[in-house]
Amino acid sequence: MSRIGVFVCWCGSNIAGTVDVEKVREEAAKIPGVVSALDYKYMCSDPGQNSLRNIIKEKNLTGIVLAACSPHMHENTFRKAAAKEGLNPYFVEIANIREQVSWVHEDKERATAKAVDLMKMMVEKVKRDRPIEDVRVPLNKKALVIGGGIAGIQAALDIANGGVEVILVEKEPSIGGRMIQLDETFPTLDCSSCIMTPKMVEANQHPNIKLYTYSEVEDISGYIGNFKVKIKKKARSVVEKDCTGCGECWNACPMHKNVKSEFNVNLSERTAIYVPFPQAVPLVPVLDRSVCLHFKKGGKCQKCYDACGPKCINFDLQDEIIEETVGAIVASTGYDLMDTSMYGEYGYGKYKDVISGLQFERLLSASGPTEGVIKRPSDGKTPQTIVFVQCVGSRDPEKGVPYCSKVCCMYTAKHAKLFAHKVHGSQSYVFYIDIRSTSKGYEEFVRGTMEQDGAIYLRGRVSKIYEDEGKLIVKGADTLSGNQVEIAADMVVLATGVIPKKGSDKLAQMLGISYDKYGFFTESHPKLRPAESSTAGIFLAGMAQGPRDIPESVVSGSAAASKILGLFSKNEYEVEGTIANVNEATCVACFYCQRVCAYNAISKKEIKDRSGKLIKVVANVNPGLCTGCGACVNACFSKSIDVKGFMDDQIYAEIKALAV
């Protein structure tokens, strides 16, 4: 039999001014099962809480109802108070007679009647409360970082420095991501490899970081605290521990033509066995089997093997699957550039000297294909006039994407500046829509490009680029002067928009995190939980979330890391116990619950008899993933699933309490 206590709060005159609190108390005392009813000036005050605790003890209450302010105010206060007396904290229900009654109604008699109704509802609800224990999920204190760009490296280093083991998985042969492809970085013009390489080395040598390059995450299952990860370590054909990175193998490789260097964005060639760039980490080559003569022509060529001193080349190495268990994951898979071939009018791919911004970075880079001398890909001549076109693909809902890629204004200003520095007497033109230079030192930087370095900025778009007698004719509009302009350029650099890394949608599906229509991972809350994904235990960093620059990527990496370190500072992860629960006896396994679950919290469970014979399949709720939203309850035809704290019979009892 229920032993309910009802406590009616006056909230000074806030409630008592409009609601006859004594009448509410009197009505409460009449309800079967209510053994104590009390009204008090301020229930949330210490004396108020103490009297509540005393009565719980004295009357041996099985549940309490507070007719008071909104549960969003003091539900926790009273739950804690009840818990101190050994009452399950979920046996506390709040009838909101302040925000929903006294503050919004004026007629005292009617307000009182409504307050009584709300109180009755909660009495009926609390009678049907079942004890709820918060779920504790044990944590495997190891983290997985997917993607070894600057955001991922930062996250891995911060986590590792916090004393937690990290597995860093990178798809490419080396970590470094996009940032290591850049030349100098805005607005301070420090060279990317100078500031990036030490971090890469640190990540490689950190005792808490296990690095898997040339590897991909194949499968992920489980939930916060306990993710099972399968990593495919692709066959490198080089035994990493023996390799010294001396370079004899790639020098010996006969395939030094025809294979375009991915790192140099097709501006140079690489060998079949190669390191993507000299500062690669780890400095261990990869043998690209799709072009290697040994693999293509029946094993005859083994020049690299012959040249290798430590004999660490092994043509028989196979893909390896590594299984790891981690407690938390950072997804920092970065970005790709949009394919500009859809801008047929710009002739990218048709005219060799129309290049992308990233290609220009490689031309600027001292370690790039031209050793930092700006040369035209077509004839190797140094261009005197370059036209930069911003927003190619970005801010173009018709042909590209509607969003702003955020970094192009700044890197274009940087390109124009570096071009002016490297080629004296040269001239650059920049076509732009707006200049977005909102971080520290950015606006000054762009101004400098215009004023000191003489770049001519034209506000307008380019309609067509075509070749005429060795020059690229750029036709565009200068909307500020209202004129059509034509510029004969030696080279054109397109500031192409950024899009999520290819395959990031697949990864998101594997992780069970949500992503927007472009494929960028979405935050749990865009403002207040920007580092968290929609799934507990999975955090986000870098451009995989959306366009951002280097400092922001670093910040997001650190944010994800600090979230993980915070999570791992306890031994168990606590989840509110108000989660879904399946009645296995009546579940018919139609799995509508699974279809509507936004959290991947429902899986199939096989029930077997002792001999191992399958009796039936039922839905199973993963407590680590369930948030208790109740969408599954709504989807269940046979009502075989319910959410604790908001059970169907409780809702029905509330409705019944309101019967007229």
Added chain:
Amino acid sequence: MANTKTDEKLQKIAKDLLESGEVSLVIGYAKGSNLQRMRPVFITKAEDAGKLSFSPHAVQDLAVFLKKPEVKKFGKIGIVVKGCDEKAVNALIQEYQISRDNIKIIGMECNGVIRQNIADKGETNVSESAVYDKCLICEEHIPVLYDFLIESEEPKLVLSGNVKPYSGIEKLESMSAEEKNAFWAKEFDKCIKCYACRQACPLCYCSRCIVEKNMPQWIDTNSEETGNAQWNLIRAYHLSGRCIGCGECERACPVNIPLMLINEKMAKDVYNLFGYKSGLDINAKPVFGVFSESDFNDFIK
């Protein structure tokens, strides 16, 4: 009338399936003692395949048996289905109640089945006025999915357009709330809560129906007006977007409540709202298992 050629083909398929062990049960139709009624038959031995038959009197949706535990235990099953019934098989596959690998679908081209009450009077010819309303709107005379197809030897159903199927829906839609209320109050008043509609439905497969749950008591179980209305509403709601229109519920109803007027209305509305028709594609996601950000929102303030 049953066509011998059709029957021979059917029997041969069933015999082969059972003999090869591809299935251990074939559910089909057999001639009833009354020639105008066909009854379901369960064949487990190849030598019994000769009992199988098919005609425009094969009214029942045999897919209903697929939900029965005593049928399920046979594992691999062959089933004789018309186009409408086959959609139920698809819906069951979509909802994980059966596996495509475990079922051999013997699809019958069907030009309509004859209403039982007319058949009982001796009608054996398929015609616009003799068949069920569902046959008049049928778009699946040939089942959408099958392992074997037996083409019909019967003449095609000719539609003059004079008979308007489910004409009650439009009439009801044009009524005022009070009139609709009065109409349904009268219909539901007849309900005796026998749940035959549920039993006859291939898609009502819950092992414990919501009506049998008493904490809370979702539906008043006694047969009085509010509980009757509640039951009929919940049944229709649970089948919205799922009902494949076989009409078995209405046929099973001992008090002749026009349940298809509700089912077809809901099917129509779901199609208009979400462009979804039930049972046409085993790989489609059920309409209430997914959503679109641009779903109909006009009714929400």
Added chain:
Amino acid sequence: MEDKDVKKEEHKAPKHGGDNSSDPRIIAFVCNWCTYSGADLAGTSRMKYSDNVRVIKLPCTGRIDPLFIVEAFKKGAKGVLVSGCHPGDCHYTSGNYHSRRKYATFRDLLGYLGVDLDRVEFSWVSASEGNKWVSIINEFTDKIKSLPGKSTDIFTKK
């Protein structure tokens, strides 16, 4: 006759929760995150609105089963409101989207079976829309009061 009834009501102190249209019981099923907070905001802003409404809080519109609406009618409610987060704002990312599909269908069914659809209302009220909550409740209450005195739904005993 109608007039007389109304006059009688004016003389008497309003009978609370009465079952005629002059003092209709309205039950609102709301989600915890948006609409409940929006109603709280109306309270903290001391906005005044009709006192006929009783709020039942659930985690999410995804949890608000259309069958609750029927139960509310059966227990004498004259109007039922369902309210939650705006599309795109769901605290649980998609609960309101899934429910919207169901409500759209269920509403059709209710109307078809003879429930006066003026008695069922759906709304999106965010945590910052205290004023919207107030106007929804007031307008809905007025609408219910303007309906014919006798309820026309099939879920009430005649």
Added chain:
Amino acid sequence: MKLAYYPGCSLKGTSFEYEVSLLKILEAMNIEIKEIPDWNCCGASAAHSINHNLSVALPARNLAIAEKDGYESVLAPCAACSNRLKNAAYELKNDDILKKKITDSLEMPYDSEMSINNMLEFLIGTVGKDKIKSMVKKPLSGLKVASYYGCLLVRPPKVMQFDDPENPVTMDELVALTGAEPVDYSFKTECCGAINSLSKPDVVMALTGNVLYDIKKHGADLVVVACPLCHSNLDVRQREIERKYDEKLGLPVLFITELLGLSFGIDPKDLAIDGHMVAADRVLKKIEGLANQR
């Protein structure tokens, strides 16, 4: 294949060569088309800048007739016609109120989603590359051909739904089928000046001149087009342009149907190639010469 044929005014007048050559190659390929009975002007050039309803109603009438006769697709060889027909179909599909207005005023229903084909769509899509390839009896290898698309075939892309609007290749593909070498150049989709031909000939000469000199620069022997208006600007104005800019062009401008016809081995006279202003004799000789070499 049920295909309605909408010739439009140009093909019956100034660009009769287009129709003659089209019918000739269709005959060779054994493809039947049927002229829409009682067709009317599509309203091109003028209607849509004066009266929107009229600009939809004129093409809609032709579509409605085709629909009534049971056709599901229409061939409109003239780029302007196909553009207007597609535009009307698009608007009718997306605007129910407009559709009601138009069908009311036409006193004819129009419900179907008529598929409208320009010449290139028809040749590549309906006829098909294989069929065309099989028809080539006299490969034009050695001949360098520039394809000029103009604006109407590809723009606006949302409505035309045809090829890459900035870098179309369909006509080049057809050229390649004949064995000729497609010439890439920069002004494939640049405007020729269109109807300004009569009101502002200077503009047309400048724009068309740009196109022609660029083609010349890239070494083409001739130009192919699929638009009567483009054809007349490129062909009829060529002499004047040569005089104005004092530089010889001598680029015969053929319809794509004529080029196909030549490769099919059809007598140039039957294709009405002698009907153009810029004589194609030199090119025809070159073709003969190439054939004799083989």
